[in-house]
Amino acid sequence: MAAGTEGILIVGGGVIGCSVLYHLARRGVRAVLAEAGAIGSGASAAAAGSLLVRTADPRLAKLADRSFRMFPDLAAAVAEEGGVDTTYRRVPRLDAALDDAGEAELRAWLGRPSAPDLIPEWLGPEEASGVEPLLGPGVRGALHVSGSATASGERLSVALAAAARALGALVMERLGPLRLELRSGRVPGARTAGGSVLTADTVVLAAGALTAPIASAVGVATGVSPAKGQTLTLRLAAGARLRANVYGPGAILVPRPDGSVSAGYTIESAGFSESPTEGAMLGILERTARVVPAVSAATVEAARAGLRPQSATGLPVLGPAPGVEGLFIASGHYRVGIALAPLTGAIIADHLAAGAAIPRDLLPAPSG
Numbered sequence: 001m002a003a004g005t006e007g008i009l010i011v012g013g014g015v016i017g018c019s020v021l022y023h024l025a026r027r028g029v030r031a032v033l034a035e036a037g038a039i040g041s042g043a044s045a046a047a048a049g050s051l052l053v054r055t056a057d058p059r060l061a062k063l064a065d066r067s068f069r070m071f072p073d074l075a076a077a078v079a080e081e082g083g084v085d086t087t088y089r090r091v092p093r094l095d096a097a098l099d100d101a102g103e104a105e106l107r108a109w110l111g112r113p114s115a116p117d118l119i120p121e122w123l124g125p126e127e128a129s130g131v132e133p134l135l136g137p138g139v140r141g142a143l144h145v146s147g148s149a150t151a152s153g154e155r156l157s158v159a160l161a162a163a164a165r166a167l168g169a170l171v172m173e174r175l176g177p178l179r180l181e182l183r184s185g186r187v188p189g190a191r192t193a194g195g196s197v198l199t200a201d202t203v204v205l206a207a208g209a210l211t212a213p214i215a216s217a218v219g220v221a222t223g224v225s226p227a228k229g230q231t232l233t234l235r236l237a238a239g240a241r242l243r244a245n246v247y248g249p250g251a252i253l254v255p256r257p258d259g260s261v262s263a264g265y266t267i268e269s270a271g272f273s274e275s276p277t278e279g280a281m282l283g284i285l286e287r288t289a290r291v292v293p294a295v296s297a298a299t300v301e302a303a304r305a306g307l308r309p310q311s312a313t314g315l316p317v318l319g320p321a322p323g324v325e326g327l328f329i330a331s332g333h334y335r336v337g338i339a340l341a342p343l344t345g346a347i348i349a350d351h352l353a354a355g356a357a358i359p360r361d362l363l364p365a366p367s368g
Contacts, residue, residue: 015338031164079163083162092148160341211331251290261295319364
């Protein structure tokens with residue numbers, strides 16, 4: 001069975017694919033999104049959801065700052081258009097030091113160029129506990145940014161898809177594995193597991209870590225590989241509620257609007273395995289409890305694993321696939337996919353709708 005369409009087909013319903021769909025719909029471009037599973041159910045659902053990116057790479061820092069500043073207006077517009085809350089919230093961030101080396105590493109960020117509302121300050125133990133009373137006695141101080149923010153990757157994906165639908169886009173999910181079609185050096189669409197063919201003038205491949213095997217089937221090397229990451233959803237004991245995004249050595253705790261806490265993280269080389277593991281869970285609990293002891297009495301409500309799409313350059317890969325017509329790559333965001341989703345969607349939509357240039361650092365490398 002053939003399901004014909006004109007315009008743009010987006011393969012992948014995570015936060016990147018949904019952002020691309022939404023921004024295209026806002027620009028009046030006809031687009032269809034096809035997702036193998038449920039919207040936002042992959043790596044987007046397994047991410048902790050902190051939106052303030054701290055990186056020593058000035059190129060990534062610039063992208064992250066631009067995207068961070070898009071969130072307030074985007075969240076408001078999406079909620080109004082689609083009726084779904086993105087869960088975007090402004091929440092302070094604390095990077096906690098537990099020893100001399102950790103304090104020195106964090107203090108090195110003081111004085112670096114930063115936007116006025118995101119300038120970090122150093123807080124001693126008592127001041128840091130004033131921002132987050134659940135910090136443990138082992139915290140000797142923390143780097144504090146008052147204007148940080150969070151959002152659930154899963155809910156943001158669903159909200160973007162709902163808003164895009166309201167603007168006229170088509171969202172298709174639970175299609176099973178998707179395979180690109182290739183005819184005479186051109187990708188004219190994709191085939192679903194059920195045999196339907198979705199045709200389009202341009203296919204945007206935004207399938208996260210699965211971008212690489214899907215693209216390789218049509219001879220395109222993306223330079224994207226899977227990096228497994230695991231997180232836990234915790235429910236603190238009655239009366240305990242986290243107020244800030246808390247970072248520590250190998251640990252991150254992000255409060256959710258419903259009172260739960262997203263706790264992570266791991267970075268693993270495990271191929272395409274997405275199964276949560278007991279060892280990772282115990283490691284997350286141990287590391288986060290060193291910073292916030294209340295974790296030790298928390299209930300584990302869920303354990304999730306996702307495959308982050310890691311690029312060879314450390315930057316997202318956005319642009320036409322080299323050597324194949326009709327295919328556009330949007331992947332490689334690694335641990336900052338949620339944070340960069342607003343800007344990524346806008347960059348791709350502006351390029352496809354109006355021919356706007358894509359930053360050279362983000363273009364796919366030539367094949368061969």
